[in-house]
Amino acid sequence: MSTIARTTAALAVLTLAAPALAESWTPTWMASPQAVWSDTTVFGTGLPESIAGATIRQPLTLSFPADRLRLVLSNVHGTRPLPVDAVTLARSAGGADIDAPETVLFGGKPGTVIAPGAQVVSDPVVFAAAAGTRIAATLTYGLGATAEDFHWDARETSYLIDADRPAAAVLDEIPARITLSTILSDRSARQVVIAMGDSITDGNGAPMDAMVRWPDFLARALADEGIAVVNAGISGGRLLSDGMGRSVLARLERDALAVPGADTLVLLIGTNDIAWPGTPFSPEEAPMSLSRLQAGLLQVAARIHAQGMHLILGTVPPFAGALPETPMEATYWSPEKETLRRELNDWLRRADFHDGLVDFDNLLSAPGDDMRLNPAHDSGDHLHPGAEGNRAMARAVAETVMKRLEE
Incomplete structure (x- = not known):
């Protein structure tokens, strides 16, 4: 390929990529990460004994409207990689129940591994919602997952469930947030x-x-x-x-x-x-x-x-x-x-x-x-x-x- 052709091709790629690079995102929900503590004599963590292979559903309320949403998952306090095998997003139907879950992808793939000390941002999910909409994010963890990063005082109940399905059986209630740290809206x-x-x-x-x-x-x-x-x-x-x-x-x-x-x-x-x-x-x-x-x-x-x-x-x-x-x-x-x-x-x-x-x-x-x-x-x-x-x-x-x- 000639120098001119290579330059033209590069400019074309940059032009096509520009709209995505120029997108701005607005936080519509947050739960600041904390390190999971081992001494529970004063305060228990509220987390299940193990999250390896577990499925956890976390209902929440959006503070700002959206047409598309992105999820931010955190392992900022983690000392080892955190495997998350699958994530879905849905409207909450109350308690642990949801309606019509949408698959959340990471770089086009259904799961991700979050490096120690890092966060990951999902691909956009088409999800039209008004401010005040109740939604739920459901995370299924890999078999090697260990809870090192959470938000202790969620003031909202999350659920350990038997599987990621709309009317799942609840195995335990969790008063904390885990892994999910931010949700972003595409609205300015x-x-x-x-x-x-x-x-x-x-x-x-x-x-x-x-x-x-x-x-x-x-x-x-x-x-x-x-x-x-x-x-x-x-x-x-x-x-x-x-x-x-x-x-x-x-x-x-x-x-x-x-x-x-x-x-x-x-x-x-x-x-x-x-x-x-x-x-x-x-x-x-x-x-x-x-x-x-x-x-x-x-x-x-x-x-x-x-x-x-x-x-x-x-x-x-x-x-x-x-x-x-x-x-x-x-x-x-x-x-x-x-x-x-x-x-x-x-x-x-x-x-x-x-x-x-x-x-x-x-x-x-x-x-x-x-x-x-x-x-x-x-x-x-x-x-x-x-x-x-x-x-x-x-x-x-x-x-x-x-x-x-x-x-």
């Missing part, structure tokens, strides 16, 4: 908002399968505005140190900066940084300091703004009396920790390094006792808001997001 969004934080954002305190975490309410409030909302909360999460997942500073790249189309990070963090030292979770840890929290939040802001994104912060809600009748009750809160919480919140209210502040402290505090959650917003453990508290939080965040967009 006006904005992509990522809610990041600890168990308050992850939804601990919200009833299972009710979709009443504050990011759930926020997604429903903003969907008609063309804004996609995804939840990157991790229960036990901290700003500066790893807890039940990587710290915010350690996972900021993967769970915020690298998310397709991300425009705004809404971050509520600090409760566990303040509360965990001296508790059974971290008995030898030195007390947290205001200067360390300030440095960490300033670093988050610097990295978010360098990416061209906006940062909305939340003040830390009150937690006096938290976790009654548990081993944490005596040490999780103290007057010294309360003083630090107030100092941090006062600093946030005066600060100008963020692009908006949602004062969850004032919003959720009990009338006449601002060290404690308002009973109307309390899930009952005096730490996590219940459904009405989450609704109020989402309303305040939505107002802040829309105000910034209108400026």
Whole structure:
């Protein structure tokens, strides 16, 4: 072939490939990965004893409409290859039941092997769906599969089933996510908002399968505005140190900066940084300091703004009396920790390094006792808001997001 002919052929290939390369994808659901822990004396993982050869169905709700969907599967905490033999996507029919499953392919093939520390993205699946549509992804694992990567506090039931069929027999219920970390829509969004934080954002305190975490309410409030909302909360999460997942500073790249189309990070963090030292979770840890929290939040802001994104912060809600009748009750809160919480919140209210502040402290505090959650917003453990508290939080965040967009 002549040089001219080879050049013409190469240009033709590039021209044909350009539309696919130019496609943009919007996150419509997320569950941030965590490493599966081996010590289950405090918290069990909720996972089956083995996933080798298992079929697991995971129902979920899309926050943003789509004509086509792509699945992101994670083995980022894995130390060995993770074989996934088959994946399907379908509309949820309630519980473990589905309608008309569609095969999900990876490079044109029905299965994939996810390398240690990696994620894989599926081929697009034609799947027209409105915001709020209930769907289910079903993964069948290879015989050598080991669970090393999951999301612990899903607030939604997944199912170990006997086979990937619409009305499968349920072998076990699973309160965690596994392998499935993101779903992408082919629709463009006006904005992509990522809610990041600890168990308050992850939804601990919200009833299972009710979709009443504050990011759930926020997604429903903003969907008609063309804004996609995804939840990157991790229960036990901290700003500066790893807890039940990587710290915010350690996972900021993967769970915020690298998310397709991300425009705004809404971050509520600090409760566990303040509360965990001296508790059974971290008995030898030195007390947290205001200067360390300030440095960490300033670093988050610097990295978010360098990416061209906006940062909305939340003040830390009150937690006096938290976790009654548990081993944490005596040490999780103290007057010294309360003083630090107030100092941090006062600093946030005066600060100008963020692009908006949602004062969850004032919003959720009990009338006449601002060290404690308002009973109307309390899930009952005096730490996590219940459904009405989450609704109020989402309303305040939505107002802040829309105000910034209108400026």
